[in-house]
Amino acid sequence: MLLAIDVGNTNTKFAVHDGKEWRAQWRASTDSRRTADEYAPWLSQSMALAGLSFSDMHACIVSTVVPQALFNLRNLSRRYIEAEPLVIGEPGVALGIEVRIDKPSEAGADRLVNAVGAYVEYGGPCIVIDSGTATTFDIVAKDGAFEGGIILPGINLSLQALHEAAARLPRVEIRDPGRVIGKDTVSAMQSGIYWGSIDMIEGLCRRIRAEYGEPMKTIATGGVASIFEGSFPYIDHFDQDVTSRGLLEIYKRNGGTF
Template sequence: MLLAIDIGNSNIAFGIYSDRWKRHWRLNTVADKTADEYEVLFRSLLNSVQQDPAEISQVVVSSVVPPLTSTFVSMIRSVFSVEPLIVNGQTNTGIKVSIDNPLEIGSDLLANAVAGYHKYQDKCIVVDFGTALSITIVGVGGVLLGGSIAPGLKTSMKALTSNTAQLPFVQLEVPNSAIGKNTVHAIQSGMVLGYIGLVESLIKRIKAELGEDAKVIATGGLSEVIAPHTQEFDALEPWHTLEGLRLIAEKNAN
């Protein structure tokens, strides 16, 4: 049985796989939480679904929060008594990375590329709606060609409201009209509809540079907010990164 963990700047997503995904969870990331504190959380969540930690024989981890990487290694050793696979630019993923410095690529982007190519066996674009908006482009033959990064939707909202005296933080919902009749709707128009425009524009430019069409996958915590309001996505896969980690773990099982 496999446990896959994706440690992001805002959320920690993890799931248990055995022939199929049995369960997924998403926690808020707290960078200064200790291994003991995360151990309590994990044991409690596993206990809530009657999952014996001793049945977990393999753990794979992606982390873009360096202080938490060692914390989770300690927690995993204590709870599951296994040595986790920590995915990085040197891990055997089965795909070629064609960027200036392959070692600097985020482990979450590697996992997204692996899962995207596995799903379509062809060119694909993975749009990950997290703390940052990260777009990963996979070309013919499963070659990771590069990507695009912008502030995430929540990050942009925090920047707007924390740097303006009279603008409130609002729910990230799609308004009925682009013409806001009050402050809340005006912010939702600019932030949410404007963000959709940003994503659509990037996808179209990437496809133009590829010179041909490509399948587009939406993933990440806010993908379910954005994806239903644009025609650019071929698939909505909220747990796509965990699937990529599973495939990487499978490739490195020995």
């Protein structure tokens, strides 16, 4: 079985694929100081609840936007799976796509993996919106190439900035407040974040499509995306497995077997 690990700035996702289907998925808060021996007991117990164990794993692939976390995850794979992990972005790991930006080395591993995962399922051209610590809009061409995109602060980061910079603004839940005009501080903040995010995403999608000049599908993924499901006429698919699917496809493109 394959253990696919996606390290984001806020959360790290672990997923197991048996060659036919995803058997289980878990999330943990990202902590670059967490050692392989600290990951192992938690992951072992999580696997046991799904009827799995480290002995079932024979391969590992890692995508990370937190370079400091890689050392410990590499050790996790070596010690507990007894396999050298494939690491997105390292020499010899083929993505199978062209990166058509001015400085290809600057493209984040998560954005490239998302491009692969979205293209495999939906084809191109498409826009992949990933809502996490940052919100990214990535453009995937008709032939699957990565053509750049947009990066802006994520919704939780914006809320945190409001709370920390303004002494009287509390932390609030992200949800539809039921109306646009807030009648108290909490509902006003919720309206600003919820409807402001919707209008921002719809506006950027319109601009991207106008500039690109041809019809494009739009796929939303990431930890916050599900909050907005049903609110976007511009979103064609809400898909939480885009990144895992991309890791699986890259593993196969590099000769991985089950």
